[in-house]
Amino acid sequence: MQAANRQTLRWIPVVFVLFPILILLGAFMRSVQGGVLSNLEAWFYPAMTLHGVGMVGVWYVASMAIVADLLTRYVQPSPAVSSFALWGTVIGVVLLLVSVFIGRYAAGWYFLYPLPFKGEWPAWSNVVFLLSLTVLGAAWLVWTLDLLRAIARRYPLAQALGWHYIAGRSEPAVPPAVLIATVSLISGVAALVSAVILMVLFFAEMFAGVANDPLLMKNLTFFFGHTIINLAMYRAWPPPTRSCRTTRGDPGRPTGSSRSRGMRCC
Numbered sequence: 001m002q003a004a005n006r007q008t009l010r011w012i013p014v015v016f017v018l019f020p021i022l023i024l025l026g027a028f029m030r031s032v033q034g035g036v037l038s039n040l041e042a043w044f045y046p047a048m049t050l051h052g053v054g055m056v057g058v059w060y061v062a063s064m065a066i067v068a069d070l071l072t073r074y075v076q077p078s079p080a081v082s083s084f085a086l087w088g089t090v091i092g093v094v095l096l097l098v099s100v101f102i103g104r105y106a107a108g109w110y111f112l113y114p115l116p117f118k119g120e121w122p123a124w125s126n127v128v129f130l131l132s133l134t135v136l137g138a139a140w141l142v143w144t145l146d147l148l149r150a151i152a153r154r155y156p157l158a159q160a161l162g163w164h165y166i167a168g169r170s171e172p173a174v175p176p177a178v179l180i181a182t183v184s185l186i187s188g189v190a191a192l193v194s195a196v197i198l199m200v201l202f203f204a205e206m207f208a209g210v211a212n213d214p215l216l217m218k219n220l221t222f223f224f225g226h227t228i229i230n231l232a233m234y235r236a237w238p239p240p241t242r243s244c245r246t247t248r249g250d251p252g253r254p255t256g257s258s259r260s261r262g263m264r265c266c
């Protein structure tokens, strides 16, 4: 068992605090649906919005923290960027709470265009909600790019993607965790860039009166949302692949290291 690095340890309380609160919101919604708390029905959709965005967000950052932790075994991500991502996440969550609890924002985790402009919530709560997603998206994009930068400093892209294996070469050995991280981080960049474009279009309509194409807005929203939640699930894979080592050792670690010897498999 190897200790997690300090950066990773800072993310653990974020997940352990937010997850139970979000579960309570889920239980609250079920209670409203079951008629136990029917007097709080007006809070159902704000709670659903916070629960949906929160659950997806919390597991996304958890998956990023896992990837970052694994990568520190092989490459050197920037601790400053990790802190930036943590504070960006905290600020994004605070903005989300303001929009939902004070503004009663209730467009749901899909916030499907043009619903954000049509609800009963005040216009400012829509601005704060979209600002929250902008801050979260920008912080996670910078974090993702930094992890890719760290990988690129040690492994050229073709190696990090394992293309030399396809060409029939077995050297250099690339740790499976690096390969999976690279693929998932590149997909993450695509998803987060799509989110940034989406936010720009929302703000363009809000402040410059530019009318948006509903189909484009829907596609950007789904591409961003579905990709990040899928990535959160796929990133559960690198830890098992890393503990599945062969007698050839753990590629990427110095030979002779006590961690690189012997057969240990999940």
Ligand code: HEM
Residues within 6 Å of the ligand: 023, 025, 026, 027, 029, 030, 048, 049, 051, 052, 053, 055, 056, 059, 107, 108, 109, 110
């Ligand atoms: C463990 C306890 C959980 C409970 C009791 C719960 C309950 C609920 C309920 C009642 C809804 C509203 C469904 C409706 O439209 O009627 C909902 C929506 C949702 N839940 Fe959960 N949930 C839980 C866990 C999770 C987890 C672990 C995730 C993701 C990792 C998640 C993600 C979502 C999403 C994305 C929505 C849709 C929100 C929207 O449409 O805006 N939930 N949940």
